[in-house]
Amino acid sequence: MPIHEKNLIEKEDLLEKEKAVVDGVDVSGRWNTFIRERLLSDYHEDFVEEVKSLPGGRTVTNCWQCGTCTSGCCLHTDYGLREFNPRYFIYLAQIGNVDELKKYGDVIWRCISCNKCVERCPKGVKVEEVVHNIDEVLRRRGVTEDTPGSRWDRTYLDNIMATGVLDELGLTLKYVRAEKPEDFTRGFMARMAVKIIRNGNIRTGPIRRRTRGWKKMKKVAEDILERDGYASAK
Amino acid sequence: MPRQNEKMAYYPGCSMDGLGKAYQKSTEVVFRDLDIPMNRIKDYNCCGATEVKNISYDLSVFLPTRNLALAESMGAGTVIAPCNGCVYALARANKSISEDASSRQRLSGYLQEAGVPQYSGDVEVKHVLEVIRHSVGLDAVKARVSRPLSGLKVACYYGCLYTRPKTYTGAGMKEGKDNPEHPHFMDDLLQAAGATTVEYPVKTICCGGGHTIADREVSVGFSAAILNEAARAGADLVATMCPLGQVNIEMNISKITEQYGAEIIRPVVYFTQLLGLSFGHSRREMALHENISDANGVLKRMGY
Numbered sequence: 023m024p025i026h027e028k029n030l031i032e033k034e035d036l037l038e039k040e041k042a043v044v045d046g047v048d049v050s051g052r053w054n055t056f057i058r059e060r061l062l063s064d065y066h067e068d069f070v071e072e073v074k075s076l077p078g079g080r081t082v083t084n085c086w087q088c089g090t091c092t093s094g095c096c097l098h099t100d101y102g103l104r105e106f107n108p109r110y111f112i113y114l115a116q117i118g119n120v121d122e123l124k125k126y127g128d129v130i131w132r133c134i135s136c137n138k139c140v141e142r143c144p145k146g147v148k149v150e151e152v153v154h155n156i157d158e159v160l161r162r163r164g165v166t167e168d169t170p171g172s173r174w175d176r177t178y179l180d181n182i183m184a185t186g187v188l189d190e191l192g193l194t195l196k197y198v199r200a201e202k203p204e205d206f207t208r209g210f211m212a213r214m215a216v217k218i219i220r221n222g223n224i225r226t227g228p229i230r231r232r233t234r235g236w237k238k239m240k241k242v243a244e245d246i247l248e249r250d251g252y253a254s255a256k
Numbered sequence: 257m258p259r260q261n262e263k264m265a266y267y268p269g270c271s272m273d274g275l276g277k278a279y280q281k282s283t284e285v286v287f288r289d290l291d292i293p294m295n296r297i298k299d300y301n302c303c304g305a306t307e308v309k310n311i312s313y314d315l316s317v318f319l320p321t322r323n324l325a326l327a328e329s330m331g332a333g334t335v336i337a338p339c340n341g342c343v344y345a346l347a348r349a350n351k352s353i354s355e356d357a358s359s360r361q362r363l364s365g366y367l368q369e370a371g372v373p374q375y376s377g378d379v380e381v382k383h384v385l386e387v388i389r390h391s392v393g394l395d396a397v398k399a400r401v402s403r404p405l406s407g408l409k410v411a412c413y414y415g416c417l418y419t420r421p422k423t424y425t426g427a428g429m430k431e432g433k434d435n436p437e438h439p440h441f442m443d444d445l446l447q448a449a450g451a452t453t454v455e456y457p458v459k460t461i462c463c464g465g466g467h468t469i470a471d472r473e474v475s476v477g478f479s480a481a482i483l484n485e486a487a488r489a490g491a492d493l494v495a496t497m498c499p500l501g502q503v504n505i506e507m508n509i510s511k512i513t514e515q516y517g518a519e520i521i522r523p524v525v526y527f528t529q530l531l532g533l534s535f536g537h538s539r540r541e542m543a544l545h546e547n548i549s550d551a552n553g554v555l556k557r558m559g560y
């Protein structure tokens with residue numbers, strides 16, 4: 023059989039022959055690839071239950087694996103990151119194949135929340151949120167590590183929790199200092215800062231803007247975060 | 257004219273008072289010229305964008321709901337937001353309230369604890385673009401144009417979360433809402449302003465702005481694709497409607513030039529800046545000098 027999504031199968035499990043003859047019939051070409059027989063036994067049936075128990079992951083079991091989300095996914099199709107495959111992540115979560123999911127620990131976080139998948143899913147799966155919740159459960163269980171994406175989300179959250187509104191420059195500086203992305207050099211940052219400060223648009227650090235009455239909101243927000251298992255950086 | 261009983265509150269969102277100030281200034285001018293009232297929600301808070309939901313569902317609904325509750329207590333039936341991310345977060349909160357009783361109940365408790373008025377879930381969320389396009393109408397816009405943008409070729413870039421997902425925003429289902437797969441409101445408006453808008457394939461692709469710094473490869477890749485397709489279609493400029501998209505593409509321009517060459521670079525402007533120009537305002541009034549990319553050159557050459 024021609025094999026679709028060949029990239030999902032481990033190289034050593036693929037058998038490709040230059041020339042294949044079966045029962046005297048030449049089946050070379052499209053039909054020359056075989057998958058080695060393999061047996062999976064290590065399933066975590068509670069994995070999908072944990073994803074489902076999170077409010078953003080509730081729709082994970084609605085998925086009927088049509089692949090609409092993957093075919094339109096900005097990352098998979100438009101950007102061409104073939105190993106990012108939301109349909110497959112959901113499948114692995116449903117059957118509890120955590121070992122296989124682990125291999126995608128440095129891929130899943132790259133979802134950029136564009137929501138094209140949620141827009142198009144015929145089964146009402148909140149694909150994007152489900153994908154993020156699969157990532158969350160993997161990290162909670164210690165299967166995968168923190169990622170640039172999860173660290174970005176946390177830096178963002180800590181920033182807005184301080185005053186209720188975002189300090190864009192403060193957020194950028196903090197994240198860049200910690201992660202040192204290659205092209206955010208000092209020179210580049212300085213040029214951007216000059217431009218932005220000259221416009222007079224930025225109030226950062228101690229003079230940053232704040233939401234009046236935020237204190238009370240903050241208290242409630244902190245309680246929610248604590249209950250959701252989030253430990254603030256401060 | 258907007259119907260009188262349909263009071264609209266304006267939720268600027270953090271960026272409009274920060275990096276997106278030029279968008280705010282030009283939107284204010286356009287609203288004034290078209291008699292659209294701008295009733296700012298005072299002491300708004302961050303909507304949580306697309307980040308907070310990855311950490312706590314409840315908080316990601318609670319944050320925007322406070323803003324919706326404040327809008328409702330101002331007597332508004334609609335809240336206008338200029339940023340795609342805000343439109344998404346606000347509309348998502350409405351959806352969560354309407355479809356999920358247990359979340360609704362928890363939310364009501366949080367609001368009470370924080371001393372925020374209770375919220376019905378009924379305030380409709382609209383993007384600035386939809387408000388200009390529909391509550392005023394194309395004829396009113398045309399009537400206001402004193403210096404048509406003739407000869408200017410614009411690639412309208414809508415980005416991801418303006419209509420998506422339609423189950424939150426009502427796109428394609430409610431009156432005054434754009435088409436979720438083929439949005440055209442910005443094209444309509446800029447054509448009414450005399451510009452030519454080009455057809456190109458990546459109008460609603462993601463710009464990578466959610467991960468501008470966290471995932472440089474993807475963010476630069478998407479921004480380059482948008483500029484490249486706009487250039488191929490013969491556009492002089494790219495027009496945006498989201499402060500995050502605008503700043504993300506602009507910040508990537510130096511990297512894109514390095515990787516793909518200067519031929520595909522096109523300056524990026526807010527659509528309200530172009531509308532304002534067509535209404536007779538100067539480039540300075542439209543704060544074009546505040547953009548990171550330089551559109552002044554091409555606009556000057558065309559006589560604006």
Ligand code: SF4
Binds near residue numbers: 084090109142149
């Ligand atoms: S589009 Fe929906 S139903 Fe189809 S594979 Fe994706 S999540 Fe599953």
Ligand code: SF4
Binds near residue numbers: 095133134137
């Ligand atoms: S939200 Fe994520 S999974 Fe969905 S289409 Fe966009 S990048 Fe793909």
